[in-house]
Amino acid sequence: MKKIVIIVYAAISVALLGWAFYQAIYVAPEEQTMHEVQRIFYYHVPSAMVAFLFFAISLAGSVAFLAFRRGRTEWAQISDAWALAGAEVGVVFCTVVLITGPLWGRRAWGIWWTWDARLTTTLVLWLIYVSYLLLRRFAAGPQVQTLAAVLNIFGALDVPIVYMSNRWWRTQHPAPVFGGGPDSGIKDPAMLAAFGWNVIAWLAWGLLILAVRYHVERQRQRYAAQEAQAALDDTSNA
Amino acid sequence: MKKLAFGLIVAVPVALLGWVYYRAFCLYPDTDPATILNYRFTGAAYAITWAIQLGYLAWLAVKERAQNRNAACNRLNPR
Numbered sequence: 001m002k003k004i005v006i007i008v009y010a011a012i013s014v015a016l017l018g019w020a021f022y023q024a025i026y027v028a029p030e031e032q033t034m035h036e037v038q039r040i041f042y043y044h045v046p047s048a049m050v051a052f053l054f055f056a057i058s059l060a061g062s063v064a065f066l067a068f069r070r071g072r073t074e075w076a077q078i079s080d081a082w083a084l085a086g087a088e089v090g091v092v093f094c095t096v097v098l099i100t101g102p103l104w105g106r107r108a109w110g111i112w113w114t115w116d117a118r119l120t121t122t123l124v125l126w127l128i129y130v131s132y133l134l135l136r137r138f139a140a141g142p143q144v145q146t147l148a149a150v151l152n153i154f155g156a157l158d159v160p161i162v163y164m165s166n167r168w169w170r171t172q173h174p175a176p177v178f179g180g181g182p183d184s185g186i187k188d189p190a191m192l193a194a195f196g197w198n199v200i201a202w203l204a205w206g207l208l209i210l211a212v213r214y215h216v217e218r219q220r221q222r223y224a225a226q227e228a229q230a231a232l233d234d235t236s237n238a
Numbered sequence: 239m240k241k242l243a244f245g246l247i248v249a250v251p252v253a254l255l256g257w258v259y260y261r262a263f264c265l266y267p268d269t270d271p272a273t274i275l276n277y278r279f280t281g282a283a284y285a286i287t288w289a290i291q292l293g294y295l296a297w298l299a300v301k302e303r304a305q306n307r308n309a310a311c312n313r314l315n316p317r
Contacts (some may be wrong), residue, residue, distance in 0.1 A: 226312075
């Protein structure tokens, strides 16, 4: 039953991505100033939104881990798995943002990169979460999960800074599409629909790979616990 | 499920590369160079996005498989 649900959900996610792709490329009209290259926006902005959501899930997982780590070990492990899955899938989406952004910038601004507040804070966010993943991967010892959770909480502080950066400072990055003042928002209904479909599709896909990553991490935790138990049994038998 | 994922990982990039090639080199042959460049950059952004997402999914599948294999190996050969 569980397998069928996963297959149906995966199929729906892929169908949504196909539909969103069609909307972005063939249905949404060409933008008047940036022309064809503006269509990068339909992948760039939803990816940023999904990355922010997953970093928030990761933050919640780390806070829960710190809360449960002394009393409720199983809950702490579940929280830690969500923290890791959220951070890793968030980094994947953030990488997409950092690659599609310069591709658009090269055509729109004539440069690949500028040390603008929005771009720089996004790069810092990516570096913080990559360092979190490196810490998880290469550090050893009983305190790694706790240290990683603390780093995650500090790293998450950069998310609101990235979000607000083009409101607080004058930036070369375009003004916020939503909530950026009276002129913000997508005026063309077909463009708005294409954007909405891409947000839904990438969210559905992101949740799918988040669930897969969580499953893999929980499985690793179970195998590690079994190995530790076996080692303990060996010691007590000897 | 694994066959479906494998098919997706192979079919989507192939289809996307074909689409990018078609848009960059076959569509509107008399279009000006700036517009052609716009098509290429958009195609590259879409293809790279898919490559990253499917590459990550493939890496997860490999990781899970290695994990299961190691666990099975440890069960068969306990210390």
